Amino acid sequence: MSPAGHLLSPTSSLPPLRSLITLNKEQIFSAIDNLYELYCPVSLPRAVKSQLEHGKARDDLLVQPADSGYVSEDDIDSEYDLDELRADAFERNFAIRWLTTLIANAEELPLSDEDEREREQTVDKASFILASFTKLADEDDEDDSGITRDFSFELSLFSNQGSPRLKESSVREKVSIDVRLNDAPQTTTDHTDVGLQSWGASIVFSDLLCSSPGRLELSRETLGSSPRIIELGAGTGLVSLVLAKALPHFGVSDATLIATDYHPAVLENLQSNIELNRASVETCFLDWSAPILEAPLDLLADMLVATDVVYAPEHAMWLRNCATRLLAPKGVFWLLMTIRPNGRFEAVIDSVEAAFNGSYSKTSDNRHLAILNMEGVEKRRGVGRGDESGYKLFRIGWT
Numbered sequence: 262m263s264p265a266g267h268l269l270s271p272t273s274s275l276p277p278l279r280s281l282i283t284l285n286k287e288q289i290f291s292a293i294d295n296l297y298e299l300y301c302p303v304s305l306p307r308a309v310k311s312q313l314e315h316g317k318a319r320d321d322l323l324v325q326p327a328d329s330g331y332v333s334e335d336d337i338d339s340e341y342d343l344d345e346l347r348a349d350a351f352e353r354n355f356a357i358r359w360l361t362t363l364i365a366n367a368e369e370l371p372l373s374d375e376d377e378r379e380r381e382q383t384v385d386k387a388s389f390i391l392a393s394f395t396k397l398a399d400e401d402d403e404d405d406s407g408i409t410r411d412f413s414f415e416l417s418l419f420s421n422q423g424s425p426r427l428k429e430s431s432v433r434e435k436v437s438i439d440v441r442l443n444d445a446p447q448t449t450t451d452h453t454d455v456g457l458q459s460w461g462a463s464i465v466f467s468d469l470l471c472s473s474p475g476r477l478e479l480s481r482e483t484l485g486s487s488p489r490i491i492e493l494g495a496g497t498g499l500v501s502l503v504l505a506k507a508l509p510h511f512g513v514s515d516a517t518l519i520a521t522d523y524h525p526a527v528l529e530n531l532q533s534n535i536e537l538n539r540a541s542v543e544t545c546f547l548d549w550s551a552p553i554l555e556a557p558l559d560l561l562a563d564m565l566v567a568t569d570v571v572y573a574p575e576h577a578m579w580l581r582n583c584a585t586r587l588l589a590p591k592g593v594f595w596l597l598m599t600i601r602p603n604g605r606f607e608a609v610i611d612s613v614e615a616a617f618n619g620s621y622s623k624t625s626d627n628r629h630l631a632i633l634n635m636e637g638v639e640k641r642r643g644v645g646r647g648d649e650s651g652y653k654l655f656r657i658g659w660t
């Protein structure tokens with residue numbers, strides 16, 4: 262149960278509908294009640310808003326969904342304002358997909374035959390919420406039919422940009438790096454198309470590379486003017502797109518950027534995002550488990566980058582093997598891993614350290630990839646899903 266006065270966003274609170282039978286009816290009802298309170302305009306603006314404005318107890322008024330069993334209390338974003346949440350098109354589209362799936366699979370709801378009336382009520386309520394979205398869209402006078410997301414990161418440029426040891430005091434100029442992305446809906450039948458959405462780690466990494474480029478050694482001095490950069494498991498391509506837009510500001514004018522993934526639908530969405538941003542990024546199929554290093558992957562990379570790509574026990578080892586074949590002798594592999602301390606992802610928390618611990622076979626010249634540095638990166642408010650507690654940033658290179 263969330264503490265009083267806090268809201269849960271749909272992405273962090275709705276239980277997955279992939280296997281309805283694993284949920285209990287309380288979880289379903291609680292999730293629907295949450296959406297109802299959140300989105301149905303009759304109950305919120307009139308009853309809640311005016312009272313909030315008059316300083317009445319928030320506890321009675323704000324949504325307090327029951328624990329869905331899918332998220333922990335860490336999910337709670339206490340600063341997430343109700344209006345902001347309601348206006349968030351991504352959250353809304355997530356809720357729409359969830360409700361549509363629920364209605365389509367109503368027959369599988371974990372209810373007994375005697376509960377037929379409850380099933381009808383559930384579908385009615387879900388339909389009512391869906392109908393209210395149309396009304397909200399009209400009110401907001403905005404086109405919510407797509408799920409386009411706009412990202413804007415502030416790039417810090419430094420007077421001593423050429424040096425890898427940049428100091429805060431030398432900030433010279435701020436430039437806005439804007440990226441527009443299509444976060445396509447995930448299908449309910451294919452569990453492998455997770456790359457159709459931008460994950461918290463890609464947003465955090467993009468922010469980091471803009472706000473602290475020195476931390477990621479992004480300068481002309483370290484990269485040269487024409488580095489080769491390959492992103493592994495690029496998903497929607499946010500990181501590659503931000504790099505493509507930011508690097509010229511560091512004097513890195515002629516970078517080759519290749520965003521790779523293995524999922525056909527993800528690659529298609531990635532390509533359309535690149536076109537949407539008119540960015541100079543190539544896309545390429547690359548499966549870490551069986552890498553085929555044909556052009557454009559036939560030349561070594563000066564930098565590899567990957568965000569939120571370790572979510573199964575075998576991933577870290579596949580990535581290590583892949584990086585071993587792709588990284589140039591002086592290259593660096595930046596890997597931002599998402600920490601999900603609860604549930605099935607617990608098993609992968611130390612898998613990067615284990616994969617790069619040096620006991621695996623070395624190259625013919627007796628070298629191997631190792632973690633040169635690791636630092637924790639805090640979760641940002643309003644970024645990422647509820648089960649994420651933070652991130653680990655690995656700097657990996659040859660030793």
Ligand SMILES: C[S@@+](CC[C@H](N)C(=O)[O-])C[C@H]1O[C@@H](n2cnc3c(N)ncnc32)[C@H](O)[C@@H]1O
Nearest residue numbers: 456459460463494495496523524548549568569
């Ligand atoms: C959780 S998503 C993260 C996507 C993106 N990096 C981000 O942070 O938003 C994981 C990505 O890794 C890709 N992926 C998973 N297994 C892969 C494999 N064996 N080879 C290549 N890509 C893979 C998925 O298609 C997906 O795009």
